[in-house]
Amino acid sequence: MIKEMETKFSETVRVPSQGIELEAFMHGPYFEINPQHRLFFIDVEAPVRERLQLLRQYEQRVTPHVWSLCLRESDDARTLALGVDVSEWMAPLLMVIPFQILAHHIAEAKGNNLPQRIFTDFGVSMKSKTKPGDYD
Secondary structure (H helix, E strand, C coil): CHHHHHHHHHHHCCCCCCCCCHHHHHHHHHHHHHCCCCCEEEECCCCEEEEEEEHHHCCCCCCCCCCECCCCCCCCEEEECCCCCCCCHHHHHHHHHHHHHHHHHHHHHCCCCCCCCCCCEEEEEEEECCCCCCCC
């Protein structure tokens, strides 16, 4: 799910995006955070949940742009609570949808014309095995 989120943001919002597992984030990437960063925490019932919540609270001291997504109910104004009860195996399929929708809305707000293709010569330039599309 994290890879789909970062790919969707890179493709549509067109800004560098990273999806990082909690423990990996705490071994270095947290040094990168500044007030302009936007952080999304995926809050699920897991053994590391307490650490995730502590990290979220800590990062809110660095940037005001911190949000969470969770499956259960929440009264936190910065948490999108889906209010569903699904298995841990189904959760990623459901939790990726809000990121896809959010990426689309952010891209539109930025003025990114998503139907207009960009870098149409990339495949040819890189000698890709795929044939160039008809973009006219």
